Amino acid sequence: MINASRNSIREIWGERTPYYDQWPERVDQYITEEPDKWVQSACVLCSNGCGIDIGVKDNRIVGVRGRAVDRINHGRLGPKGLHGWKANHSNDRLTVPLIKENGSFRKATWQEAMDLIVTRSKELIARHTSGSLAFYNSGQLFLEEYYTLSVITKAGLGTNHVDGNTRLCTSTSAWALKLSFGADGQPASYRDIDLTDALLLVGHNMAFTQTVLWSRVLDRMKGPRPPKLIVVDPRRTATAEMADVHLMPRVGTNVPLLNGLLHQLIEWDAVDHDYLEKHTVGFDALKSTVSQWTPELVEKVTGVPASLLLKAASIIASTPSLVSTALQGVFQAWQATGAAVQINNLHLIRGLLGKEGSGVFQMNGQPTAQNTRECGANGELPAFFNWHNEKHVRQLADIWNVDPSIIPHWGPPTPIMEIMRYAELGSVKMLWIAGTNPAVSLPGLSRIRHILKKNDLFVVVQDAFMTETAQLADVVLPTALWGEKTGCFTNADRTVHISHKAIDPPGEAKSDLDIFIDYARRMDLRDKDGQPLVKWSSPEEAFEGWKRCSKGRPCDYSGLSYEKLSQGSGIQWPCNEQYPDGKERLYTDGYFNTDYELCEGYTHDLTTGGAVPPEKYKENNPAGRAIILPCEYDPPLGFTDESYPLLLTTGRVVYHFHTRTKTGRVKELNDAAPDVFIQISQEDANEHNIQEGDLVRLESRFGSVQGPARIGGIAPGLVFVPFHYGYWDGEDAKTAANELTKPSWDPVSKQPHFKYNAVNLVRLDTKLSELASKTKDTLRSAVKSAVQTTKETLKL
Amino acid sequence: MHVDQYLSHVREAEENLGLGLKKIMRQHSFETDVVEMCERFVRWSDEHKASLEMFNAEDNTNEEESPGLFKALFANMRIGPYGLLRDLHALSLLIHDAHTSWTILQQGAMAQRNTRLELVCKEALAHLNKESMWVETRIKNAAPQILIVG
Numbered sequence A: 001m002i003n004a005s006r007n008s009i010r011e012i013w014g015e016r017t018p019y020y021d022q023w024p025e026r027v028d029q030y031i032t033e034e035p036d037k038w039v040q041s042a043c044v045l046c047s048n049g050c051g052i053d054i055g056v057k058d059n060r061i062v063g064v065r066g067r068a069v070d071r072i073n074h075g076r077l078g079p080k081g082l083h084g085w086k087a088n089h090s091n092d093r094l095t096v097p098l099i100k101e102n103g104s105f106r107k108a109t110w111q112e113a114m115d116l117i118v119t120r121s122k123e124l125i126a127r128h129t130s131g132s133l134a135f136y137n138s139g140q141l142f143l144e145e146y147y148t149l150s151v152i153t154k155a156g157l158g159t160n161h162v163d164g165n166t167r168l169c170t171s172t173s174a175w176a177l178k179l180s181f182g183a184d185g186q187p188a189s190y191r192d193i194d195l196t197d198a199l200l201l202v203g204h205n206m207a208f209t210q211t212v213l214w215s216r217v218l219d220r221m222k223g224p225r226p227p228k229l230i231v232v233d234p235r236r237t238a239t240a241e242m243a244d245v246h247l248m249p250r251v252g253t254n255v256p257l258l259n260g261l262l263h264q265l266i267e268w269d270a271v272d273h274d275y276l277e278k279h280t281v282g283f284d285a286l287k288s289t290v291s292q293w294t295p296e297l298v299e300k301v302t303g304v305p306a307s308l309l310l311k312a313a314s315i316i317a318s319t320p321s322l323v324s325t326a327l328q329g330v331f332q333a334w335q336a337t338g339a340a341v342q343i344n345n346l347h348l349i350r351g352l353l354g355k356e357g358s359g360v361f362q363m364n365g366q367p368t369a370q371n372t373r374e375c376g377a378n379g380e381l382p383a384f385f386n387w388h389n390e391k392h393v394r395q396l397a398d399i400w401n402v403d404p405s406i407i408p409h410w411g412p413p414t415p416i417m418e419i420m421r422y423a424e425l426g427s428v429k430m431l432w433i434a435g436t437n438p439a440v441s442l443p444g445l446s447r448i449r450h451i452l453k454k455n456d457l458f459v460v461v462q463d464a465f466m467t468e469t470a471q472l473a474d475v476v477l478p479t480a481l482w483g484e485k486t487g488c489f490t491n492a493d494r495t496v497h498i499s500h501k502a503i504d505p506p507g508e509a510k511s512d513l514d515i516f517i518d519y520a521r522r523m524d525l526r527d528k529d530g531q532p533l534v535k536w537s538s539p540e541e542a543f544e545g546w547k548r549c550s551k552g553r554p555c556d557y558s559g560l561s562y563e564k565l566s567q568g569s570g571i572q573w574p575c576n577e578q579y580p581d582g583k584e585r586l587y588t589d590g591y592f593n594t595d596y597e598l599c600e601g602y603t604h605d606l607t608t609g610g611a612v613p614p615e616k617y618k619e620n621n622p623a624g625r626a627i628i629l630p631c632e633y634d635p636p637l638g639f640t641d642e643s644y645p646l647l648l649t650t651g652r653v654v655y656h657f658h659t660r661t662k663t664g665r666v667k668e669l670n671d672a673a674p675d676v677f678i679q680i681s682q683e684d685a686n687e688h689n690i691q692e693g694d695l696v697r698l699e700s701r702f703g704s705v706q707g708p709a710r711i712g713g714i715a716p717g718l719v720f721v722p723f724h725y726g727y728w729d730g731e732d733a734k735t736a737a738n739e740l741t742k743p744s745w746d747p748v749s750k751q752p753h754f755k756y757n758a759v760n761l762v763r764l765d766t767k768l769s770e771l772a773s774k775t776k777d778t779l780r781s782a783v784k785s786a787v788q789t790t791k792e793t794l795k796l
Numbered sequence B: 001m002h003v004d005q006y007l008s009h010v011r012e013a014e015e016n017l018g019l020g021l022k023k024i025m026r027q028h029s030f031e032t033d034v035v036e037m038c039e040r041f042v043r044w045s046d047e048h049k050a051s052l053e054m055f056n057a058e059d060n061t062n063e064e065e066s067p068g069l070f071k072a073l074f075a076n077m078r079i080g081p082y083g084l085l086r087d088l089h090a091l092s093l094l095i096h097d098a099h100t101s102w103t104i105l106q107q108g109a110m111a112q113r114n115t116r117l118e119l120v121c122k123e124a125l126a127h128l129n130k131e132s133m134w135v136e137t138r139i140k141n142a143a144p145q146i147l148i149v150g
């Protein structure tokens, strides 16, 4: 029995419910059997974090429905939310620990597997210090798990080689917020989408990345007082189709485009001088940096017609409220942080921040990326403490009751690409990977595979599936998935949700939290008084620990509790005595977290990533004013040439999430997008004599990918490949987009440049379509002649 | 008037810096972030030299001197992580030398009321400040791992 309120595969965003101000409820549901009970949770398949109820029958998930009461989705769910849960019941879940011996895995007990990991950790620390250990985790674990990992690595082991795969998706978001406003944390609220007069989406294909949020926007556009929509994207995406103004800058030219918009606003004096005076520093430097970016120069550099730029600028200049968002088209592009910060600057100079209907979303990609960042699982200190500030380090040491010297304060956290380099050099000797698949998701895959296979690198993978990465591990630990464990996570507008355990994990699989706690105990990590360092054994206790850590910091969770979160909607942080129901939007009083003693970090140069010395920051202490940081255009390096004349950009399709570890195991989602494709313009197709569906190959300086051509909807000279596909069909399949990508990253956020690579397009002789139809024809004629022969034989 | 002479010193310093950057790019080709940054700085260095050309003609500057500082600092082939640290250390000295040379020239240009030269100096110094911040940051990031773990 399938009981579905709608077909979300065909109608991705569902029917329109037009509105202004109050978004009507609509409960989306998909169940395969009538549940015995519903368990409160939220969806973990993108950063929207839609409130969801899990339907359970006989210790199995049998479906889901949206939570009408939840402020994020008002009951709606998208295709991934409605179908993703089926991955929990895939029959290839990992159920026991595995240890690799002589090149193949054997089943092991938890005791054996953990003993091996602990023995190896202790040996390495004794011989090479904890600097030989590294941890790479995810944007999909729960807050309690990240925080526990953070305590273990920072207060127990004392290594700064910790990163999350948020490095690949929203590291730039964190940096842009930190540099402009003093600390991470999205200033805006989804409520602002209900009220705004204009939306600016930069490099953010919202229609595909957060389908329910896009439904909200579509509903606003159909209702009274529809907002104007400006989209910046080099592709004609589903989002761009709806735009009032669609700007298509050349890859690598976001900064000149945004500088052009800023210049125009200043030129027209569409500037809130009072706000600038009271609440910001740095306007004069911005004015001088952008002064050269006339519409004509912008057109020359970016390819965006001056008239379109002026049209977009006039909307931004005159709108009484504005919500802007940025995602991978900014974060994974050239001058990522520089561009993201200019979006903040647009709001600052217009004074459109902290007011109803106005604010910025330096959007998150993954469902729990916000927690990776705020709990310190991205390597930074938790609760936005500043590793550069001695007082902060001491404060944290007091919270954990450890000596401050153990907390890594000798340098910034090591980003994953650097961790890989250390592993390549043999300096990092143990890499523990939790809930992520770097063998598909990192740039320059052939090198990454080589590193993960190295004999002198001990690789631990904890995952629910035998991923491409797990296959290369020395020890594999089976984990519980969402629905099989309890914990909290925070979405892109700071809304904290609780996700209760609905069913048991399969076999001996354990939650990531239990595994980390077990490791801490076996490593005998202790505080200053000889007590266990990790003082909790349940998710709720871990949450209480996190509340103590975050109390008084910008991301204050101290007013939240499991009980409170289990009552209805998710609740936004900060949630404390002052804001017991959470605070809707940040910076309403124009006071930012930039004070020297409060801020999460000091300024960095946007072109080189060079750190401004703390003393210098202190001298010019912005003391609560937002920092307007200008960015000069830095023309891309090592771009296209005769051998690699086209630009590659990578991205998502609507039905999949990341490397398809979950969505690829759901029939409906996989059937909707089963294979890689290579999107090229009609002009480039003509030049290479390529037809729709022809098998083509892309070659870069780093590798190659092949797949059928999809023609149109993209600017000439640009090529698009979705990044979800890997090696499920064997290594020779060559479907992983990251075979092509350059191991290069933004100097500030260290986020890889997935959207800036040079490639060459080759038409392969064999056409997939021809091959398929030939096979069909051959089969048809074989069947025909067999039938004929049988008939004739029977006649005889 | 020694302004002409300092034009030569500046050119020499930029020459040295360019050579140092290129050597690091060759010797540490797997450090992708370092290579990219050095590539950018080479581009800047070339721009700086080009911007001096009009003054050379105008001021009839002498021929450039031999790139002594580069030779002294980069005499040895240094590879591996420790080699990288030493090379970045050497690079920071070249950047400092270039910075000082431009600063001296800038002071001269101001006294000479040569606003065109002053502007060129200002732009070059803005780049060199960034280079200097970057090299210090990169050294600080790399040093703990290289010195303690190896």
Ligand code: SF4
Binding pocket: A043, A044, A045, A046, A047, A048, A049, A050, A073, A076, A077, A078, A079, A080, A081, A082, A209, A210, A211, A212, A213
């Ligand atoms: S929009 Fe995101 S969080 Fe909501 S249902 Fe879809 S995948 Fe899940």
